Amino acid sequence: MPRTKAEPLVALSCRGRLSEVRPALADLRAALAAQTGGACAEGLDSVEIAVAEVLNNIVEHAGPSDRRGAIRIEVRAGACGLLVRVSDDGRPMPNGAPPCAALPALDVPCVDLPEGGFGWGLVQALTAELHYRRAAGRNELALRFACPGGGVAEPPDAAKTPD
């Protein structure tokens, strides 16, 4: 993923608590909407859904943290889409990598239908690139969204209908 030294479009942080996920997502969406003039609501949906899954995962698995800045979110406009970097001060990912992104199978009897396990599959499906690294005692996830931000003129991706 190309690194950019430009100032982020959006930078925000929160504690690693479930109660802070909703407000952080609302702040992120409002800031992005202001940057993009409200264009590309579908792109904003994609970012919000993917970042929600990442934040839920941090709060649930990396461990709760009451430190301010436990979670940091930065968004930059890259040449080929929106770059979102989410870092946290929690435990590293097991095996040094994000979990399996395969979506759970649905061709099973009703009683066996999965009630979870959709999160990473969603993140994978919504992003063009996804990278994880552990650096300076923090987890860093870098997500690239093909949908435009910061005035990059591309149509929203409509090619993801499964049928």
Next chain:
Amino acid sequence: MQLDSRDDGATRIVAVREPRIDAAVAIRFKDLMRAESGDAPPRVVLDLGAVEFIDSSGLGAIVAAMKQMEDRTLELAAVTPAVDKVFRLTRIDRIFTIHPSVEAALAAPAG
């Protein structure tokens, strides 16, 4: 988290009065749905018209709600764009009958 329900013939319409079904409310949603379905007619339609956002926890809670329906059916109605996106990407849209509106659900045969 608040659900409102009304019966129309053999169908119960359960409307979610909440803009988000996410990790913060998923368990509450599942519990409220269990209470709604206890004495429900054979068909339950979940009106998602007010729900603007769902995450994987909320999605799991809807699947859980369907599984606790026993011999009733759970159908969905009035899905908004971001929720539809999550349904499509996870392919959950293939296991639910989804109606464009509550009116369309009531006009459709039970499925």
